[in-house]
Amino acid sequence: MLGALRDACLRAGVEIVTSAEVIGATPRGELRFANGETQRADLAVGADGIWSKVRETLGLELLHEQTLEGALRTMIPARPGDFAPEDTGKYIENWNGTRRLLITPVTQEHTYLALTCPSTDTAARNTRVDKSLWKASFPAWSHLIDRIGDEVSWGVYSTIKCKAWSSGRSVILGDAAHAQPPNLGQGGGMAMQNGLALATALQDVAAPQEIPDALERWERQERDIVEHCQKWSCLYGEVTFLPDEVRTTVIRSAMAHPWVAGQVFRAANHQPTGASVLFG
Numbered sequence: 001m002l003g004a005l006r007d008a009c010l011r012a013g014v015e016i017v018t019s020a021e022v023i024g025a026t027p028r029g030e031l032r033f034a035n036g037e038t039q040r041a042d043l044a045v046g047a048d049g050i051w052s053k054v055r056e057t058l059g060l061e062l063l064h065e066q067t068l069e070g071a072l073r074t075m076i077p078a079r080p081g082d083f084a085p086e087d088t089g090k091y092i093e094n095w096n097g098t099r100r101l102l103i104t105p106v107t108q109e110h111t112y113l114a115l116t117c118p119s120t121d122t123a124a125r126n127t128r129v130d131k132s133l134w135k136a137s138f139p140a141w142s143h144l145i146d147r148i149g150d151e152v153s154w155g156v157y158s159t160i161k162c163k164a165w166s167s168g169r170s171v172i173l174g175d176a177a178h179a180q181p182p183n184l185g186q187g188g189g190m191a192m193q194n195g196l197a198l199a200t201a202l203q204d205v206a207a208p209q210e211i212p213d214a215l216e217r218w219e220r221q222e223r224d225i226v227e228h229c230q231k232w233s234c235l236y237g238e239v240t241f242l243p244d245e246v247r248t249t250v251i252r253s254a255m256a257h258p259w260v261a262g263q264v265f266r267a268a269n270h271q272p273t274g275a276s277v278l279f280g
């Protein structure tokens, strides 16, 4: 995905500079860099993730909360026969106590695994994955767990809320503005949807001085879907600490109700602003 984004940038004539650490931004559309340089543009975009310096220096943050739960994430090679025919191609969520194994088929060659647990579960969160321990929790998936590499990454989840997504001619985007726990698998999707909506909001801007108003219109239009998704992702996370049999009953009966399912999948089913221009 990063490769596709890079290629799209290059096609659009973007100059890509790596190893350029941003230390702050100003409402005048300026980005300040660790090497002492300052760059000024019609619009500065801080898509700099959960610890966003752009958000911090523009004074936009209301809340940054980290969850107790986190995830080990890895790709493993896929093999024929990994799944029963009725499960082939499906996303599968398994629970055992507070441990969770998420299985996502990606391509014919790769399957994505997320092994989640509370940060306090030090044996399970070890980045040199204790395969015996995880296999004991999820014996039906031992054949996949066996293929995990030597070392994987561990990350906890953040929820970020801001009083505004922009200040003057500087804006924050993606996790910098609205990170959410990955319980609905929508954080990256919302970052990209909102980026497209931002580009759409700016396409009719004729002069730089019109940008702050366009940013406010963009935020007014997009906040509802973004905050809806964030709220339901946080709510879904609440089931983590329920006993297994209660969790299963709660999830099954709640998801059987069309209103609840509609809320949970609303962001995934949402037609992003600007998508009709791209995809017709």
Ligand SMILES: Cc1cc2nc3c(=O)[nH]c(=O)nc-3n(C[C@H](O)[C@H](O)[C@H](O)COP(=O)(O)OP(=O)(O)OC[C@H]3O[C@@H](n4cnc5c(N)ncnc54)[C@H](O)[C@@H]3O)c2cc1C
Binding pocket: 020, 021, 022, 023, 047, 048, 049, 050, 051, 052, 053, 070, 071, 073, 155, 156, 157, 173, 174, 175, 176, 179, 180, 182, 184, 185, 186, 187, 188, 189, 190, 191
């Ligand atoms: C465990 C876990 C599982 C997830 N699963 C899913 C999923 O299934 N589906 C989904 O859609 N989303 C998922 N997400 C969320 C998804 O990863 C994020 O929402 C997405 O990566 C946000 O993209 P972003 O570009 O806003 O931020 P990031 O991906 O964090 O990118 C920020 C970039 O800014 C750079 N940067 C940071 N600070 C500076 C600085 N000072 N100067 C210069 N550069 C800087 C960083 O190096 C990084 O490259 C998951 C997240 C976690 C933690």
